[in-house]
Amino acid sequence: MNINLVIRKAVVSDINDILQIEHASFQVDCFSKGQFKYLLSHAIFYVAENNKKILGYYILLTKRRSKKVRLYSIAVHPNARGKNVGQVLMYHLLNIAKEMHYPCVSLEVRENNSQAIQLYKKFGFVENGIKTNYYIDGANALIMHCYLNEKD
Numbered sequence: 632m633n634i635n636l637v638i639r640k641a642v643v644s645d646i647n648d649i650l651q652i653e654h655a656s657f658q659v660d661c662f663s664k665g666q667f668k669y670l671l672s673h674a675i676f677y678v679a680e681n682n683k684k685i686l687g688y689y690i691l692l693t694k695r696r697s698k699k700v701r702l703y704s705i706a707v708h709p710n711a712r713g714k715n716v717g718q719v720l721m722y723h724l725l726n727i728a729k730e731m732h733y734p735c736v737s738l739e740v741r742e743n744n745s746q747a748i749q750l751y752k753k754f755g756f757v758e759n760g761i762k763t764n765y766y767i768d769g770a771n772a773l774i775m776h777c778y779l780n781e782k783d
């Protein structure tokens with residue numbers, strides 16, 4: 632499947648497909664159409680597309696004067712999981728962070744989300760603390776950091 636996988640910037644006309652992925656991926660704390668529209672112009676927002684079908688997305692948030700870029704969200708459509716789409720998105724976002732000279736990517740992940748945690752560890756993320764009661768349903772978040780070496 633990777634052969635035809637294209638990673639490109641998200642555009643407004645992608646939002647309905649992204650919303651489908653969102654609702655299929657998260658039980659609570661889903662982004663709304665309005666939030667995605669806002670993020671299109673205020674974040675680094677890419678989609679993975681295969682034969683014109685959107686299979687996944689990621690969003691990076693930057694903050695002025697911060698040394699960290701935040702992986703705000705990443706998701707792959709359930710039908711496309713386990714086929715390396717998540718990995719391709721991770722390679723892409725880490726390269727973008729390196730190109731922007733960020734020394735660190737940070738994220739929060741539900742502490743029981745083993746698929747995502749495995750994916751992050753595979754890309755060098757390490758645990759960096761816990762935020763208790765972080766999600767709307769009271770679940771804790773694991774904080775993870777990936778330290779980037781521009782020479783890699």
Ligand SMILES: CC(C)(COP(=O)(O)OP(=O)(O)OC[C@H]1O[C@@H](n2cnc3c(N)ncnc32)[C@H](O)[C@@H]1OP(=O)(O)O)[C@@H](O)C(=O)NCCC(=O)NCCS
Pocket residue numbers: 656657704705706707708711712713714715716717718719739740741744745746747749750753
């Ligand atoms: C996490 C997620 C993005 C992974 O996407 P994916 O396309 O299925 O991932 P890949 O096929 O590229 O797999 C990459 C790695 O992720 C991990 N992984 C993926 N599926 C896994 C599973 N079912 N169990 C354990 N690890 C898994 C593995 O480390 C895997 O590497 P490996 O194949 O060498 O073992 C996807 O499961 C998803 O969208 N989940 C719902 C949304 C979500 O939880 N996002 C994270 C919010 S913080």
